[in-house]
Amino acid sequence: MSEKHFIVKIQNRNGDHEKSYVRILVSDCEKNACQTALISECAGEVEQLSFEDGGVYDYNGENHYSVRSCVEVAPKDVATLQRYL
Numbered sequence: 001m002s003e004k005h006f007i008v009k010i011q012n013r014n015g016d017h018e019k020s021y022v023r024i025l026v027s028d029c030e031k032n033a034c035q036t037a038l039i040s041e042c043a044g045e046v047e048q049l050s051f052e053d054g055g056v057y058d059y060n061g062e063n064h065y066s067v068r069s070c071v072e073v074a075p076k077d078v079a080t081l082q083r084y085l
Contacts, residue, residue, distance in 0.1 A: 005073040006033035034067045
């Protein structure tokens with residue numbers, strides 16, 4: 001399996017407040033990149049997370065993280081993106 005780079009845009013919703021994050025991740029496929037991005041944003045233990053509503057809830061449902069987009073990055077663009085993200 002070859003590893004690929006992905007840019008993942010994550011949305012964090014906490015009540016009426018929303019924030020977006022952009023991460024660059026290494027993974028073998030888009031699905032795993034999305035899952036890794038979601039789990040890495042959460043502070044709680046993986047066993048305590050609730051995967052619902054197209055994302056994951058953390059802190060007993062206070063925060064909801066979801067993937068808004070996930071795009072594979074061309075190898076020639078990885079160094080430039082890592083420099084700025």
